[in-house]
Amino acid sequence: MKTYTQNILQVLFICGVIGFFALWQRSSNAWDFIVYTQQWPEAACVDINDTTSSHHHICTMTRNIQTWTIHGIWPSRFDGDGPFYCDNSYPFQESEITNLENIMDNKWPNLIIGTAKTSFWKHEWTKHGTCALNLLDLDCEHKYFKMGLDLNKRFDYKHILEVRNITPSETRYKLADMREAIESFTKSKINMQCIFAKDKSEQAIIQVEVCLDKKFNTIDCKTRYKAIGILPSWDDIPYNPVFESCSENLPTQYLPFRYVN
DSSP, X not given: OOOHHHHHHHHXXXXXXXXXXXXXXXXXXXXXXXXXXXXXHHHHHHHHHOHHHHTTOOBOOOTTOOSOEEEEEEEEBTTBSOOOSOOTTSOOOGGGGGGGHHHHHHHSOOOBTTSOTHHHHHHHHHHTGGGSTTSGGGSSHHHHHHHHHHHHHHSOHHHHHHHTTOOSEEEEEEHHHHHHHHHHHHSSOOEEEEEEOTTSSOEXXXXXXXXXXXXXOEEOOOOOOSBOXXXXXXXXXXXXXXXXXXXXXXXXXXXXXXXXX
């Protein structure tokens, strides 16, 4: 029979092996699926202009922005976040996306005054795009950003919600109605994030995540952590959002655009 010490050593060995492989996966660039993320830009501006979350950045809405805008294409793991910052040998090059910039200004804009319009694109490429290089459809910078634009056209949340008479306005909606409208289109579970009134009496939709397999078919999203953002960042980032998963029980705003010109 095994002695008590032998049993302990065996357990420690097994735990060590499991820990090693978990650590290896976390430090590697392996990933399982894609989170494609879009924001409602008016709510993003409200969040950015909240000095407690944006460190005094200022956001403005211009009339060229008229629909949901792209946050990013994020290679992700089933067991957690990441990977991030996978290959610094492929730095962001604006010249690679010159022919996309006009539409990206509308569909993937940097909303923050005083920062280069490319700063948001550079951040998304550096943190997430370099992790997607092992997928043929995303194996270069141009393909990555072109795919983001194609997915923005495919997941036209503004139109999807309009069909259900859910439009940007002062009306308060049920989150369940917004979720059902989008999920009836995606045929999959999504994640929805919100910003909240200071007294937590209501919320405003700010972001929708749809999950995709490596062939860009929709799959169910797992519930994310309550707090979104506050993740490690090793490059210049326009701002660190602090919005959270929406409450299923609060009245939900779909903020109307307030343009500056």
